[in-house]
Amino acid sequence: MPEKADQVFLLLRDWLVGFLPPGWRSAAGVVLGVIGIIAVFPGLFAITTVLERKGLGRMQNRLGPNRVGPFGILQPIADAIKSLTKEDIVPLNADAVVHFLAPVFLVVVVFMGFAVLPVGRNMVLVNMDSGLLFYFAMGASTEVSIFMAGWSSRNKYSLLGAMRAVAQMISYEVPLLLSSVVIVMMTGSLSLVKIVEAQNQYTWGLPHWYIFTPWGCAAFVMYAVAATAETNRSPFDLPEGESELVAGYFTEYSGFKFALFFLGEYLAMLSISGLGTTLFLGGWSSPLALLNWVPSWIWFFSKVMLSICVLIWVRGTLPRLRQDQLMNFAWKFVLPMTLLNLMVAALWRFMGDGWARWVACSAILLLVYVGAGRVGMRREHFGPRTYRYAE
Amino acid sequence: MIQEGTAFTPQIAESTASGILWLIPALPIVASGIIALLKQPMRKLSATLAIGSLSCSLLLSLFAFGHVLVGWASGAAVRETVNFTWIQVGTAHVDLGWILDPLAAVMLVMVCFVGLLIFIYSTGYMAHDENFTRFFCFLSLFAGAMLGVVIANSLLLLFMSWELVGLTSYLLIGFWYQKPSAAAAAKKAFLTTRIGDVFFLLGMVWLFAQTGTLLFYNAGMGSMEALKLGGLLATPAGLGLTAASAIGLLIFAGAAGKSGQFPLHVWLPDAMEGPTPVSALIHAATMVAAGVYLIARVYPLMQAGVQLSASGEAIGSTVALTVVTWVGAGTAVFAALIAVAQNDIKRILAYSTVSQLGYMMAGLGMGGVAVGMFHLITHAFFKSLLFMGAGSVIHGCHEEQDIRRMGALKIDMPWTFITYAVGMLALCGFPLFFSGFWSKDGILEAAQHWSVAKSPFYMLVFGALLTAFYMTRQVSYVFFGNYRGHKEAHESPPVMLLPLVILAFFAMALGLIGTPVWPWFRAFLEGHAAGFSVTGFSEPGFLALMATSSIVVLLGLVVAWRIYGNKPIKAEDPDALERAMPTIWTLLEGKFYIDELYGATVIAFYAWWARVADWLDRRVWGGIVTAVAWLFREGAQLSRLFDMNWVDGGFDKGCEELASGGGLMSRIESGRVQIYLRLLALAVVLLTAILIWSSRG
């Protein structure tokens, strides 16, 4: 019975596809999968928004949305209706075409990222041999759309926001990649499915998730930081810092396009936490061997939502950085740390089994992370900001 | 007396104790390295580092000591060595190594313990010095080096540490280098010991040449073991000496240099320019004892070739040992005499140190390792006690060192007084309750039974008398009578008193391990069981000996007390003895004018030689150099003329040609990228076309 519950969606798909002539089945299967993704994740997006608004409300000692529906849980629907019915304003001297293309492109690219995430046992749209690479390729492409949005709306806030966003995303893409490469090194494969399966083993009923190894843990910390920056979440939310530039690159957007941007952002958040879950938290594998009967997709989604909650918590807690601090942090701290972690992982690989490598690797990492952390985050590194134009 | 070496059942087996032995010197050295990097204001940290590392060493050495003790208790005398090859040149190889045997173990514990106490004491004494950190850096470097000397199993390693010790002593004597006197003293110490060390080096090289190894013990192949010693005895060295005794003498010269034996003693009193803890640590307890320790180490060599009676008693002695004895005894009396007429509290102690070292040497020469070492240990304790007491007196009297400007301090600083008194009695060898008595008795006994000559015995007895005399004089000057200083004296802080108390305790207690009733120490060193025999006292003539020495000591005390005791005197008026016999007094006060003698002979000669060399440099070599330089300059002039008139013309022509040619070519260089790109593209077109044509045909 648990197997059935686990594979319920696949069974459903096959049953539906069964009605079609054999030639079309595979294609139809893919289509169904796409539909599934397009249906599920926006749903999660809706949940996330209300979760975030209420959570932040609690953290800031207020109620948050509480009018629409019981406890305001129907708020997202109201928002959707509102943003769909709003007038769509395009600035007079904006670059209309680009201005239109930007949000569409963003959403498309973000959705494509989900194609390679295994959301459950055998539940992945395309089991690509180089899935991770694909994911990062898609992630990189979002920058273009953000730039398009910022530049096309002919507004200095938008442009500044876009520039900041792009610079920040490029800077944090490097540590993001490097911290994931560790996992690739260990699994010996870029395929996310393989990565999850590599983590889906147990000793004494405890899972072999990568976060439970020294290098994995370190990489996870760095990944978390980089991911937060990559999705422009606070404390890295300079690109849309309300206090500085009205709403960053989508200042000039309204109505449906604005909604698309909003959607895109939250989807990016979901997908990047999905990737983190896949890489470090064992994807859809259950945290305890004896909980294996619980359907795998439940595990995946609960992990994702958990990390989303952490993101919300962080947003409610930390103040915003300054641009130069951001950059310093990326290049002078996070990057070297990930590189070091790479070497430690190599060391781990070559020390072979046994407790020795645990001691050695954890010792190195602890030493350097704590020590370098203290030194690297000293005050003077965040001195007065200096600007560089090419005037 | 029992033969060392033979009594031992050498046991090379590696044990953790000997495995980790190297850590003992390594820790303080590392600590000093770290301290050297610290900034000046980081006083606490540096002190903590130094003390911490040394206490770790102390623990380790206690562990090692315990290991040896256990081994000894179980019958097998421990001698564990760890050797390794340092340099490999062809077939010849120089080995280093360290050793763990009773001798080393005892020394380790002593050095660490006294050193630790003195470190603690210095935190108080140097509290106001702005170079606190530097001081501790040097201090713990010294400690490390000294421990290195102790554990060395290779004459070479020992020599390295030996030199390191010399260096640190130089640094520490000259610690207050602002004072010209201190700087001079440091230099003097360095050079004087160097003289000894040169001989030492010679001896070492010779030994290596003869035996091919510098290891002391190496499973029968060491230079201190029967095999090689036999070889040494076989080879004659001229002057009727065997190589063994010749090398022994050379090494002893080195020892004499460090331990301030007679001709080379001059540096030790001057070394008192250094801070008092330094004097206590280096120039009383440890470094100066290094010489004695060295002799003890190479004792088999010194003793090689002595005939033995059936009972293992040595009949007669070797040349080396005889020399050691005579020098020692001579120094003992000589220094004691000088000490009588000194007025600087530390100088008196310094000379007494010299004379006590003489005792040790004599003890080694006549009585064997145990006797000398026992006195070394006890002396280390009570002499460092005395020095630290003196330090606290000086501290209390606001850096006043002249005993004529002190007095009546027993009221102002009672603790210092009590401990100092204990130390003084121990040094005098007050009967029964003080360690000095037993150790000195051991030496006297050995002297009494010495089969070569009797006069050393009498010299040493006389020395004992003098010792009692000058110590009493000093004490009564310092602590009794009326206060003759200017500023009010005050007691020192507890951090300085605590070590004093501890040392005082040991100055009394240590005697117990060396009484004839229970000669534990000797037994331990010589590796046979320690028998407890009440009959120890009633050995033939021993009671008489004890009586004599006690009487002598008491005599000295009484006489001195009669002369100096509790008299209200002024700082200016001359010394009682001086009134009695002025000529001798002046001679003594002038330290027999040894320094002046050296100044007139050796130093004068060197000065003259330096002048000659200087003259040579200026006139002869300098002249040649200038001449050569002139020649070259002229040559250069010539070639320059040649260049200007002949070569350059040709070059100019060529350059003009090139320039005009370049002008022609530069037409193409329009400076516009796209033009170049076009040319490139055209080239591509042409090449491809040609390719295709060729492929078609």
Added chain:
Amino acid sequence: MSFVFWLLAAITVAGGLAAVLLKNLVHCALALTVVFTGLAFLFLQLDAQFAGFAQILVYVGAVAILVVFAILLTRSSETPKDGGVFSRTWGVGLVIAAAVFAVLGWAVLQSETGLPHETAVPNVTVQLIGNALMGRYVLPLEIVALLLTAAMIGAVIVAMHEKGDAK
């Protein structure tokens, strides 16, 4: 010669034309990204997954952004005052380009008969590529790594404010 290929080719070429012809440089850059993406998909057509994704990651993610940054930093997005975005002697350039194309096309058509026909799809896993990179091609890899480092540092140095330069 599938339909997909033609479609992709058309998109790519159109993007290329746009990239060189459009007046506004930012539009050019965006067209350039179109070209890059099209090429990536062509790579996928050629069963070169890894190369395709690398193409997107590097070109769309990095190079295009770089170009855009450069455009904005040098304020060359607004068209020059005198209008013309083409150089005075653009005709010559065009002719030469045409010549190059003619020659290349000619070459292709010449050798077409000799070209190999449809072959089986090579199954090249990322594993294989990785092994090759770490094995046979490790030296070039290292050199490229060095080159990239040098290029990065060089670019920073070149583009940085000189402290001394008088403004």
Added chain:
Amino acid sequence: MTVFATPLAGYLLVAALLFAIGLAGALTRRNAILVLIGIELMLNAANLNLIAFWRYMPHPEALTGMMFAIFSIAVAAAEAAVGLGLVISIHRHAKTTDLDEMNRMKG
């Protein structure tokens, strides 16, 4: 809809066309950045060639062409970085990115 005897030829022609376009851009535009864009186009055309040959020539598992392409992508990235850096610094000094005005190095 087969125009050519082999699929390879199609890829080659597309590559050639791209190359020509890039070259034209590099030759005719005035803006330095656009010249760089043209060069990028040419590089990509070359990459397409390499991949195509890798795919259709014998022994694709030897990966020669593929590796060539990957390395050339890396090198292209470096080239772009340095080139744009140069353009920026030139712009700083000459206050222009117009190549017609950049002829200060004429001989």
